[in-house]
Amino acid sequence: MAITVTPRHPALGAEIRGIDMRRPMDPETFKAVHDAWMKHLVVVFPDQPVTDQEHVAFTRHFGEPEIFHQTSLHLRSDRVREIFLVSNVDENDRLMTPAEPSQKQLSSSRQWHTDSSYRTTPSVGSLLHGIEISRTGGITQFINMYMVYDELPDGLRREVEGRKARHDFGMLHKLVGNPPPTKEEAAAMPPAWHPLVRRHPVTGRKSLYLSSIYNDAIEGLEEGASRRLIEELSDFAAQPKYMYRHEWEPHDVLMWDNRCTVHAVTPHDPKERRVMHRTTIVGSEPVMAG
Numbered sequence: 001m002a003i004t005v006t007p008r009h010p011a012l013g014a015e016i017r018g019i020d021m022r023r024p025m026d027p028e029t030f031k032a033v034h035d036a037w038m039k040h041l042v043v044v045f046p047d048q049p050v051t052d053q054e055h056v057a058f059t060r061h062f063g064e065p066e067i068f069h070q071t072s073l074h075l076r077s078d079r080v081r082e083i084f085l086v087s088n089v090d091e092n093d094r095l096m097t098p099a100e101p102s103q104k105q106l107s108s109s110r111q112w113h114t115d116s117s118y119r120t121t122p123s124v125g126s127l128l129h130g131i132e133i134s135r136t137g138g139i140t141q142f143i144n145m146y147m148v149y150d151e152l153p154d155g156l157r158r159e160v161e162g163r164k165a166r167h168d169f170g171m172l173h174k175l176v177g178n179p180p181p182t183k184e185e186a187a188a189m190p191p192a193w194h195p196l197v198r199r200h201p202v203t204g205r206k207s208l209y210l211s212s213i214y215n216d217a218i219e220g221l222e223e224g225a226s227r228r229l230i231e232e233l234s235d236f237a238a239q240p241k242y243m244y245r246h247e248w249e250p251h252d253v254l255m256w257d258n259r260c261t262v263h264a265v266t267p268h269d270p271k272e273r274r275v276m277h278r279t280t281i282v283g284s285e286p287v288m289a290g
């Protein structure tokens, strides 16, 4: 079946129509979808009321789904363990309050980041299914980090070339004021160092690789200077010309490339239900320096 691809923003983001995610994809369709994804970085499949099992099966076309390592906050589904819950409603249908640890941890996603960058082989991409969407906010914003790298001012470029940043899952609890991870949890996910400029294994293009909610150190810089550089780079990146803002419709499935984009969600009324299920595609190789 031929798909249609319609760009939604000049920098990144396109919608793909003409597929049913619940059905198997033939190799030709897969190639067309994959090509569109590599070209537009973020693609939306509108009107896909998939079950979690169908969501996971579709994800497997692109790679192995990640199993989230942290279980204490129940952000990993107890029903389908490949599903990460981006929700303020728990699996017993209880609306949670912003003060609960899981909600505090999720609130970190209002800052620019890329999923699972704290792994030694970080994630390839993520697929997020909007089941109950927000009308008071909850817009997911994406930045094209190829363009950001290409247009970096010389001063910032000199700061990032050939340098690595540390990505630590343990940063999250400090950021949001949750109790620290247990010894076992910390040992299960030690910090990882990745180049600030990376080369995409498929497109060959260079991009800036940041994840401000996990980055707690930059090679050769003091803590304060590291922080300032991450902030300066994030501020430069967050310009409308590099950004697609996704306003959700029920049963949109959004698929993005974690290797060349960052994302952040806008706040929404916490009394409004927001239920979204995510799969994350495991990376199979270390980050290639650009």
Ligand SMILES: [Fe+2]
Pocket (backbone or CB within 6 Å): 109, 113, 114, 115, 263
């Ligand atoms: Fe995220």
